[in-house]
Amino acid sequence: MTKRNIGDEMIQGMTQAIEYLRGNEVGAVVHKVEIPDEIDVKSIREELNLSRQEFADSFGFSARTLQHWEQGDRNPHGPARVLLLLLQREPKIIAQILRNDKNNTHSDKKAA
Template identity: 45%
Template sequence: MSNAFKSIEQGLYEAINYAEGKLKGTIVHELSPVDVKTIRENVGMTQNEFALAFGISIGTLRHWERGDRTPQGPARVLLNVVAKEPQAVLRALNAT
């Protein structure tokens, strides 16, 4: 069996155990809720500036700010990092 298959198999077993309420040995990563509007305002950007700077469509940003949708996956991670270190993220994105 390949290492990739073993890793996937382990993840599936953990997911099944978690779904069944068996949390022993299961690693659960929980991210805090993201208040996108507050993050943007703390950075001091308009919606257009924020969307352009961080590669987010303006429509998606507006949905997040209204609460119609919630950032997921990499977008949520990016927003959590922007909330803590906005200038570092901006420097990294502007580095060429």
């Protein structure tokens, strides 16, 4: 049985990523995520049956920012858009992940 060298695998992966960014074929599997231009933040929140404050607290947004998104004054960008898309498509999985992360954070603090 051949022993894996994680360091070499990481270097290979980073090399492939750089080559891909340069436009070269690298033989790696590339997954492109299409995020719609319009994300209906209010409908996502309402589908989860959360108040604006509960939604903001649960997923790390400020209530004011959430209000701007819902009123159409501003649009979510970057990681916020991705999180909102995931919440729209798989809300139970995201909630479970965040609950587990919060539980791990608390246990780490107790151990310190």
